[in-house]
Amino acid sequence: MHPLLSLCVVWLLSMALALGEESSVNSFPRRTVPYHRDNIYMFHEEGVFNYSTMLLREDLGLLVIGAREAVYAVDLHDVSKKLASVKWEVTQKQREDCGNKGKNPETECKNYIRILHEMEDNRMYVCGTNAFDPMCDYMSYVDGKMMLENKTENGKGKCPFDPYQKYASLMVDDDLYSATSMNFLGSEPVLIRSPDVSIRTEFKTSWLNEPHFVSMAYLPESVNSTTGDDDKVYLFFSETAVECDCYNKPVVSRVARVCKGDLGGQRTLQKKWTSFLKATLECPVLESQPPYIIQDTYRWCDPKKPWTSCLFYTIFTPQSDTSDLSAVCVYKVSDISQVFSEGKYKTPVTVETSFVKWVMYSGEVPSPRPGACIDNAARKAGINETLDLPDQTLEFVKNRPLMDQVIQPMGGKPSLVRKGAMFTQIIVNQVQAEDNKTYHVMFIGTENGTIVKAVNYNGEMFIIEEVHVFKLAEPIKILRFSTVTDQLYAGSDSGVVQIPLATCERSSTCMDCVLSRDPYCGWDDRTGKCVTLLSKSQNKLIQSVQDGDASLCPKPAPSTPVNQSVRVGGSLKLHCTNPSNHAVTIWEQDRLTLNPTHRHHFLKDGLLILNASDSDAGLYSCLSVERSKMNTYTSTVVEYQVTIALSGKEDGIGFPHAQRDGLHVAIAIFAIAFFGLFSWNIYKGHFTRSCRDKSGQLSPEVHEEMALDSIVVVIIDHNNGEAT
Ligand SMILES: *[C@@H]1O[C@H](CO)[C@@H](O)[C@H](O)[C@H]1NC(C)=O
Ligand SMILES: *[C@@H]1O[C@H](CO)[C@@H](O)[C@H](O)[C@H]1NC(C)=O
Ligand SMILES: *[C@@H]1O[C@H](CO)[C@@H](O)[C@H](O)[C@H]1NC(C)=O
Ligand SMILES: *[C@@H]1O[C@H](CO)[C@@H](O)[C@H](O)[C@H]1NC(C)=O
Ligand SMILES: *[C@@H]1O[C@H](CO)[C@@H](O)[C@H](O)[C@H]1NC(C)=O
Ligand SMILES: *[C@@H]1O[C@H](CO)[C@@H](O)[C@H](O)[C@H]1NC(C)=O
Numbered sequence: 096m097h098p099l100l101s102l103c104v105v106w107l108l109s110m111a112l113a114l115g116e117e118s119s120v121n122s123f124p125r126r127t128v129p130y131h132r133d134n135i136y137m138f139h140e141e142g143v144f145n146y147s148t149m150l151l152r153e154d155l156g157l158l159v160i161g162a163r164e165a166v167y168a169v170d171l172h173d174v175s176k177k178l179a180s181v182k183w184e185v186t187q188k189q190r191e192d193c194g195n196k197g198k199n200p201e202t203e204c205k206n207y208i209r210i211l212h213e214m215e216d217n218r219m220y221v222c223g224t225n226a227f228d229p230m231c232d233y234m235s236y237v238d239g240k241m242m243l244e245n246k247t248e249n250g251k252g253k254c255p256f257d258p259y260q261k262y263a264s265l266m267v268d269d270d271l272y273s274a275t276s277m278n279f280l281g282s283e284p285v286l287i288r289s290p291d292v293s294i295r296t297e298f299k300t301s302w303l304n305e306p307h308f309v310s311m312a313y314l315p316e317s318v319n320s321t322t323g324d325d326d327k328v329y330l331f332f333s334e335t336a337v338e339c340d341c342y343n344k345p346v347v348s349r350v351a352r353v354c355k356g357d358l359g360g361q362r363t364l365q366k367k368w369t370s371f372l373k374a375t376l377e378c379p380v381l382e383s384q385p386p387y388i389i390q391d392t393y394r395w396c397d398p399k400k401p402w403t404s405c406l407f408y409t410i411f412t413p414q415s416d417t418s419d420l421s422a423v424c425v426y427k428v429s430d431i432s433q434v435f436s437e438g439k440y441k442t443p444v445t446v447e448t449s450f451v452k453w454v455m456y457s458g459e460v461p462s463p464r465p466g467a468c469i470d471n472a473a474r475k476a477g478i479n480e481t482l483d484l485p486d487q488t489l490e491f492v493k494n495r496p497l498m499d500q501v502i503q504p505m506g507g508k509p510s511l512v513r514k515g516a517m518f519t520q521i522i523v524n525q526v527q528a529e530d531n532k533t534y535h536v537m538f539i540g541t542e543n544g545t546i547v548k549a550v551n552y553n554g555e556m557f558i559i560e561e562v563h564v565f566k567l568a569e570p571i572k573i574l575r576f577s578t579v580t581d582q583l584y585a586g587s588d589s590g591v592v593q594i595p596l597a598t599c600e601r602s603s604t605c606m607d608c609v610l611s612r613d614p615y616c617g618w619d620d621r622t623g624k625c626v627t628l629l630s631k632s633q634n635k636l637i638q639s640v641q642d643g644d645a646s647l648c649p650k651p652a653p654s655t656p657v658n659q660s661v662r663v664g665g666s667l668k669l670h671c672t673n674p675s676n677h678a679v680t681i682w683e684q685d686r687l688t689l690n691p692t693h694r695h696h697f698l699k700d701g702l703l704i705l706n707a708s709d710s711d712a713g714l715y716s717c718l719s720v721e722r723s724k725m726n727t728y729t730s731t732v733v734e735y736q737v738t739i740a741l742s743g744k745e746d747g748i749g750f751p752h753a754q755r756d757g758l759h760v761a762i763a764i765f766a767i768a769f770f771g772l773f774s775w776n777i778y779k780g781h782f783t784r785s786c787r788d789k790s791g792q793l794s795p796e797v798h799e800e801m802a803l804d805s806i807v808v809v810i811i812d813h814n815n816g817e818a819t
Pocket of ligand 5: 515516517543567568
């Protein structure tokens with residue numbers, strides 16, 4: 096390779112390194128953990144698919160899993176241990192009826208378990224699609240046996256007919272709140288509460304317009320309320336925007352909420368929500384149009400703080416497949432609640448003859464405020480329940496359920512953006528790190544069977560790792576975690592897996608442990624191990640999550656080089672895999688930096704020396720150069736003492752002729768990878784300018800001797816250049 100070109104390789108690598116932090120769009124996980132079945136507990140039943148519903152029963156030590164035609168109870172500590180199961184299959188007749196209506200008897204005409212909730216009396220409520228005829232039943236777990244009570248109830252409005260249709264549900268005080276479609280065609284969307292006083296949404300496009308329901312959350316807003324407010328149920332969904340006066344109606348993300356005490360109106364809105372209000376959620380990713388669409392939400396609350404401090408962690412993905420970015424936006428419950436309680440409404444106005452335009456309502460708003468829960472002020476006015484609400488208030492909210500103000504995420508921008516497989520599910524856990532501060536760790540499931548673990552440190556996005564938890568690249572359909580077991584549970588079409596919240600043993604050095612910036616992990620200098628803080632060890636641990644300051648680590652003991660030998664003219668591969676995707680690997684021979692040449696090939700997993708000569712003898716060091724927030728750190732991954740064997744003697748370590756083909760493939764892969772990086776940088780517009788600048792400054796002679804320090808300087812130079 097021409098020296099100039101190799102300089103550019105080094106430079107491009109450092110660019111990639113620098114970009115990792117500078118540009119959120121290029122953020123990628125520091126560590127990629129491939130699938131390994133030995134590391135993962137898995138539950139899968141032969142011939143059973145679609146493990147997409149879960150109920151955590153920490154009180155019983157169970158994880159209850161809803162799949163196709165079956166419900167399982169597995170051990171919360173080891174999901175591969177099945178403790179009980181019930182089958183709930185459709186009958187031959189049901190399957191035929193469903194098939195006669197034009198549905199696929201082998202796939203759609205089965206019973207997909209969609210609803211699993213705990214009741215106050217310890218039983219469970221379970222619903223399934225039941226061959227396009229949804230049904231619900233009660234289920235008990237007694238003495239290690241799980242049983243359906245066969246008290247089947249109509250599941251219409253609780254559970255979808257169509258197994259492919261999105262839905263959301265929540266159980267509060269034995270009342271089921273469900274958002275799904277009421278009919279066979281899937282064309283009548285509702286948010287409904289059952290069974291006590293059944294209340295539902297009005298069937299109007301201004302209320303719900305071709306919605307895709309995502310999730311629901313409960314907030315106990317009556318607790319310590321100074322205004323005598325009610326508890327609320329929030330619903331997240333996407334729908335076609337009625338309010339947009341554009342030709343192609345875009346899909347928008349929404350949050351709606353209803354009051355728990357809502358009993359409907361007396362004449363207007365009879366048996367309908369009087370408190371259904373909705374607002375648009377925005378997650379601005381690169382000012383993209385059309386907007387990104389909501390996919391999942393996790394309600395995060397600190398149990399020690401009032402509900403106003405709760406947050407909604409929300410996943411967004413692009414509407415069209417022109418982008419492969421996914422994002423997490425975080426919303427404050429208090430911001431959402433304020434829009435509903437004080438914000439302006441949108442109202443439809445007819446312009447010209449039939450064209451309807453939605454604008455901000457600026458007229459007089461009736462009292463009590465439309466959509467508000469019954470509070471002390473209303474009670475004082477003699478309105479004790481929603482049945483007492485005046486028609487004026489009810490008519491107003493019936494026609495204007497949409498708020499004018501758009502809800503913006505915390506900080507006005509996403510908390511995480513990533514390129515790659517689309518996000519599907521999110522959960523968030525809080526952990527107290529060694530600095531006594533608490534951090535929110537996001538665990539995000541993707542369409543590719545992976546879980547991404549990430550933290551936003553004061554505005555800086557950091558992806559700790561991406562773990563492949565399923566063998567196949569299949570979407571993660573559900574995510575749950577337990578703080579009793581400190582385990583995470585993920586379901587897909589093929590099964591359920593369990594992984595620990597933290598696997599600190601993946602770091603074998605202090606440097607790697609600290610640079611991983613995982614708030615669950617710290618380095619225990621006494622045992623020389625990277626351990627989890629969850630184990631509450633007495634020892635002081637070395638950790639620096641905010642800065643990634645690895646200078647706190649003790650100086651590592653000098654490594655013992657591994658002996659290798661190669662004959663003259665032979666080939667040798669020195670293995671070295673860098674634990675971090677954020678680092679650049681550097682090779683040294685007798686402490687002098689090696690550069691790729693036609694005889695020295697830098698592979699992803701090592702150094703390949705071809706056509707060895709006497710000059711190749713020496714001490715080879717594989718160094719990892721990682722730039723963290725605080726500084727750039729260099730560590731030795733492995734060292735080899737290479738000797739040149741007497742010619743004619745094959746020593747077995749060298750590169751036999753039979754592997755030559757493999758070698759060529761390796762070279763080809765390297766070339767492709769290089770050109771990938773090359774063209775990516777050209778695309779990004781960094782290459783042309785930077786490489787010209789740098790090669791103008793550095794002569795090839797300088798480059799031949801270029802030491803590690805120079806590379807670090809290059810990186811810093813670049814940053815200064817970028818900043819000015
Ligand atoms: C159920 O799983 C099968 C097998 O992976 C898959 O082809 C199908 O799309 C899934 N059905 C639903 C409703 O998710
Ligand atoms: C419900 O029906 C199933 C299958 O017919 C049966 O095994 C089970 O014992 C029944 N449950 C009760 C509580 O009777
Ligand atoms: C409600 O107020 C009581 C008494 O002031 C307090 O102990 C409790 O923690 C508060 N609850 C919440 C959820 O804030
Ligand atoms: C509301 O409740 C108060 C006290 O419980 C009662 O005096 C009043 O008559 C009630 N008002 C209506 C309209 O029912
Ligand atoms: C999904 O995973 C497969 C292997 O598991 C990988 O080849 C592919 O590149 C991944 N796709 C994305 C978008 O990351
Ligand atoms: C964290 O709290 C512990 C116990 O309260 C204390 O000993 C320690 O010094 C604190 N650490 C920091 C970094 O503040």
